[in-house]
Amino acid sequence: MLSIKNLTASVNGTPVLKGIDLEIKAGEIHAIMGPNGSGKSTLGKVLVGHPAYEVTGGEVLYEGRNLFEMEADARARAGIFMGFQHPIEVPGVSNAAFLRLAYNKKAEAEGREELDPLEFDDFIHEKIKLVAMKEEFLDRSLNEGFSGGEKKRNEILQMAVLEPRLAILDELDSGLDIDALRVLGDAVNQLQRPDRALLIITHFPRILETIQPQFVHVLSGGRILKSAGKELALELEERGYDWVLEEAAAGGLR
Amino acid sequence: MTTVVVGSNLLGDLLSGPRPAEWASLREAAELRLAGRELPTTSDEDWKYTDLKALAGIAFGPAPRATVDISGYLLPEMVGTRQVFVNGRHAPHASCASAVPAGVRFFPMSAASEACHSLGTVGNGAAKSLFEDLNTARFEDGAVILVPKNLKVALPLHLLFITEAEAPAAVFPRVLVVLERGAELELVEEHHGTGTYLSCPMVEIRVAEGALLRHERVQREGPESFHLGTLKAEVAKGGQYHSRTLSFGARLSRQQPWVRLAEGAAATLDGLALLDGHQVADTHSFLHHAEPHATSHQLHKCIVDGQARAIFNGQIRVAPGAQGTDAKQQSRNLLLSGSARVDTKPQLEIYADDVKCSHGATVGQLDPDELFYLQSRGLNADDARNLLTYGFAADVFTRIPVASLRRVLRHLVMARTQATSLGDLS
Numbered sequence: 076m077l078s079i080k081n082l083t084a085s086v087n088g089t090p091v092l093k094g095i096d097l098e099i100k101a102g103e104i105h106a107i108m109g110p111n112g113s114g115k116s117t118l119g120k121v122l123v124g125h126p127a128y129e130v131t132g133g134e135v136l137y138e139g140r141n142l143f144e145m146e147a148d149a150r151a152r153a154g155i156f157m158g159f160q161h162p163i164e165v166p167g168v169s170n171a172a173f174l175r176l177a178y179n180k181k182a183e184a185e186g187r188e189e190l191d192p193l194e195f196d197d198f199i200h201e202k203i204k205l206v207a208m209k210e211e212f213l214d215r216s217l218n219e220g221f222s223g224g225e226k227k228r229n230e231i232l233q234m235a236v237l238e239p240r241l242a243i244l245d246e247l248d249s250g251l252d253i254d255a256l257r258v259l260g261d262a263v264n265q266l267q268r269p270d271r272a273l274l275i276i277t278h279f280p281r282i283l284e285t286i287q288p289q290f291v292h293v294l295s296g297g298r299i300l301k302s303a304g305k306e307l308a309l310e311l312e313e314r315g316y317d318w319v320l321e322e323a324a325a326g327g328l329r
Numbered sequence: 330m331t332t333v334v335v336g337s338n339l340l341g342d343l344l345s346g347p348r349p350a351e352w353a354s355l356r357e358a359a360e361l362r363l364a365g366r367e368l369p370t371t372s373d374e375d376w377k378y379t380d381l382k383a384l385a386g387i388a389f390g391p392a393p394r395a396t397v398d399i400s401g402y403l404l405p406e407m408v409g410t411r412q413v414f415v416n417g418r419h420a421p422h423a424s425c426a427s428a429v430p431a432g433v434r435f436f437p438m439s440a441a442s443e444a445c446h447s448l449g450t451v452g453n454g455a456a457k458s459l460f461e462d463l464n465t466a467r468f469e470d471g472a473v474i475l476v477p478k479n480l481k482v483a484l485p486l487h488l489l490f491i492t493e494a495e496a497p498a499a500v501f502p503r504v505l506v507v508l509e510r511g512a513e514l515e516l517v518e519e520h521h522g523t524g525t526y527l528s529c530p531m532v533e534i535r536v537a538e539g540a541l542l543r544h545e546r547v548q549r550e551g552p553e554s555f556h557l558g559t560l561k562a563e564v565a566k567g568g569q570y571h572s573r574t575l576s577f578g579a580r581l582s583r584q585q586p587w588v589r590l591a592e593g594a595a596a597t598l599d600g601l602a603l604l605d606g607h608q609v610a611d612t613h614s615f616l617h618h619a620e621p622h623a624t625s626h627q628l629h630k631c632i633v634d635g636q637a638r639a640i641f642n643g644q645i646r647v648a649p650g651a652q653g654t655d656a657k658q659q660s661r662n663l664l665l666s667g668s669a670r671v672d673t674k675p676q677l678e679i680y681a682d683d684v685k686c687s688h689g690a691t692v693g694q695l696d697p698d699e700l701f702y703l704q705s706r707g708l709n710a711d712d713a714r715n716l717l718t719y720g721f722a723a724d725v726f727t728r729i730p731v732a733s734l735r736r737v738l739r740h741l742v743m744a745r746t747q748a749t750s751l752g753d754l755s
């Protein structure tokens with residue numbers, strides 16, 4: 076589904092990603108872990124086309140298409156979604172209207188039928204149950220005045236509405252209490268299908284107890300230093316990141 | 330070069346008509362203050378960016394009697410609580426006060442002059458502007474609203490001022506609102522019109538102790554009109570005055586709200602101006618924290634397209650001894666074209682030391698992070714831009730409690746921000 080080869084990227088002229096290779100197949104769940112500042116969010120934002128990040132080399136194929144030839148909105152309509160670490164607040168735009176608009180733009184692109192406000196009402200009420208969101212949040216402006224946790228809940232609601240093929244979730248657990256994390260983790264699991272894939276970006280292994288990856292990658296200094304199965308997450312929980320960095324240095328990686 | 334003596338004829342013309350009989354002493358006093366005055370020019374600091382030359386060149390006559398079809402202006406929540414004024418005169422057949430709750434007085438001044446004893450008394454400590462005096466000298470009629478002690482009016486009241494000018498005409502809408510102690514009211518004031526005209530409304534408001542007035546003001550004057558409005562509000566101890574002024578119409582408009590806050594009072598003075606073509610919209614506000622522990626919030630937003638121009642001058646005065654004042658002012662401006670222009674200036678005069686005053690101004694384009702966020706959800710760049718522009722404006726009116734007014738504003742703003750193709754944004 077997603078094939079990343081030797082990807083490099085910089086922000087304001089400073090290289091942040093220094094050669095990333097990653098293969099994600101349909102049905103898989105991958106986790107990217109690593110210390111703060113290692114480039115995890117950057118990787119996600121590059122994949123969804125954030126304009127602040129410049130791709131300086133390498134290639135990314137999404138379902139066989141060159142990702143970098145697609146605008147950010149085209150990538151979204153093609154099924155890529157990122158739940159952001161810090162979702163933006165948009166005053167004056169109601170959450171419900173925004174969700175309906177996003178849903179209909181995607182439906183239009185896929186040749187499916189668009190939903191009118193009444194139909195969408197029924198649709199969205201099923202979805203807010205999935206993420207246990209209170210109805211009043213639909214009428215509020217998009218993320219405006221939402222707490223950190225409420226924003227994360229709203230990101231997963233957007234994911235549930237858009238049903239992406241590839242979802243990248245950046246630090247989903249930050250700002251969430253244990254119960255909310257379980258609810259949202261379960262929601263993400265319910266949305267996972269054999270033809271979809273997940274890329275979970277997280278500093279803390281906690282979330283991987285609910286959303287269990289088959290593959291765990293450690294990213295540091297803009298490179299993937301180690302890839303293994305889900306047992307790596309447990310090891311990182313017990314031992315932290317330093318040993319991976321030391322091991323990589325000893326192995327003379329690049 | 331000859332100096333244009335701007336307006337020397339205009340004021341004379343406007344005052345040449347007969348002086349209405351009621352409130353003779355008020356009118357005389359106003360005329361005395363007006364004697365020898367001239368229209369301000371751009372060399373006047375207060376009018377530096379707002380040029381009245383175009384106004385001075387037009388000979389405005391008195392507005393003739395007219396009848397209009399108001400069906401397009403009716404809002405369902407207020408069909409039975411409306412007073413309509415056409416060309417400055419009360420329109421009894423267009424008005425309907427059958428649903429006005431008992432105890433509330435909501436009349437044309439011409440029918441209830443005895444109820445207007447506080448007319449001309451609000452903000453008497455402050456200087457009177459030329460346009461306020463013009464209104465006082467020549468207003469024909471207006472609305473008076475009195476809400477007695479502790480009455481919380483369940484239905485909003487609707488004030489409609491409509492001007493239809495076949496030849497250039499001047500109108501002077503007048504409003505007096507008095508809320509007695511603990512009273513609560515939601516008031517919607519609208520200005521519409523067609524043709525070339527000058528509208529000089531004057532609104533006086535008294536909010537007594539613990540009373541609460543919400544005031545939505547919609548200026549949708551015709552594209553060839555001038556709207557020069559004054560508002561004066563005195564808010565007594567613990568009272569609240571929350572207003573939004575939404576300016577869409579007029580080739581040139583100016584809003585001059587003046588609000589005095591007593592101890593522990595609260596005010597909101599939000600504004601939105603949506604401008605294009607050659608429109609000019611000016612807001613000169615004055616918030617007077619006269620006593621301790623009052624709070625004020627002011628969010629003023631302008632979206633300026635074409636060669637239009639927005640002016641904001643937000644004066645806040647914290648009087649000596651007004652400790653514990655909390656004043657927050659924000660001026661946010663969106664320029665949609667390279668030739669659009671905004672001049673914004675906070676003017677804080679703080680004479681007390683234990684106060685919280687903040688102000689901020691931004692002039693610019695849409696936030697790239699917001700644009701990207703919407704695009705990352707599949708909206709193309711144009712849709713994202715239009716939705717954000719709409720949202721920038723809607724932010725000011727989404728919390729209006731009258732649903733039908735919200736809907737009207739939504740459609741109006743969607744049309745003006747190219748957001749109509751985005752479907753229902755409620």
Ligand SMILES: Nc1ncnc2c1ncn2[C@@H]1O[C@H](COP(=O)(O)OP(=O)(O)O)[C@@H](O)[C@H]1O
Pocket residue numbers: 086087091109110111112113114115116117118127
């Ligand atoms: N928009 C940005 N502007 C400037 N520096 C950035 C920006 N985004 C990321 N960086 C820098 O790139 C590096 C990686 O950041 P990031 O990808 O956010 O790390 P992580 O998500 O792993 O904590 C950091 O040094 C960070 O300061």
Ligand SMILES: [Mg+2]
Pocket residue numbers: 115116117160245246
């Ligand atoms: Mg990060």
